[in-house]
């Protein structure tokens with residue numbers, strides 16, 4: 001038989017218990033006090049998960065005292081307060097919870113002699129004492145606003161309704177994604193999506209519209225090693241340094257016809273048109289014709305990623321997601337460091 005591990009505990013700074021459903025007071029009174037504490041916790045950040053001083057506050061069944069209620073117990077201080085109304089609660093919160101000094105005249109029972117209470121969780125963990133501005137507390141009664149403190153059943157119903165509405169609006173769609181701008185990272189971000197899609201066993205294709213002279217980039221090698229990625233060459237010769245513009249334009253058009261064929265017949269989940277904005281921006285391809293063709297022919301669930309500077313405005317309007325890369329610093333401009341293998345290419 002394997003030994004069972006004890007569950008770990010999410011630590012709170014303090015836990016406050018309010019008695020309920022006995023003869024101390026009407027349940028509504030304790031519930032109102034609970035909502036007030038929750039409001040003040042929000043006011044000063046004592047509800048936040050990462051705050052080591054955060055407070056959990058609970059309504060509990062009768063504590064077996066049933067006199068001078070409602071009763072409020074602050075754990076682990078071991079302090080029991082009686083006759084807690086809104087005024088008493090405010091003093092307790094300000095003086096004890098924030099100030100660290102229990103309100104002696106409201107105490108009717110102590111588990112430990114004053115000054116000998118066990119250290120509460122933040123002290124045990126060695127965190128700094130809370131620095132809380134008590135002026136941030138809402139006035140008493142502010143928690144009656146249902147926007148900030150609905151009764152728990154109403155709150156659950158409202159949350160359910162929000163979840164149902166959100167589900168109704170969830171649609172799936174093959175996105176048109178454009179990475180543009182002067183900064184680096186446009187193709188890199190597209191290849192990040194490629195990697196993610198490949199990891200999900202989606203069918204992925206890439207076509208590069210500009211062929212650089214030293215094109216054996218790291219990403220091409222990576223795609224070859226990953227396998228199952230169609231990396232489509234647009235043919236030889238059309239490069240950034242081309243001097244024959246007729247040839248360059250013809251190559252761009254040829255590449256677009258290859259891309260069209262793949263988009264229609266390739267069965268891809270993701271297709272990347274790398275540096276496709278240049279033929280559009282330079283007028284080698286008519287952007288309106290390209291967009292009309294995509295509108296008519298792009299499979300609805302195909303995600304299309306287009307990269308490059310100077311994205312035409314009508315392409316931006318057509319796309320679902322557009323990101324502009326902005327350069328803030330560049331190693332070549334500031335330090336004369338040239339592009340390095342494995343980083344830039």
Ligand code: FES
Nearest residue numbers: 019022024062066
């Ligand atoms: S309800 Fe019984 S002690 Fe408060």
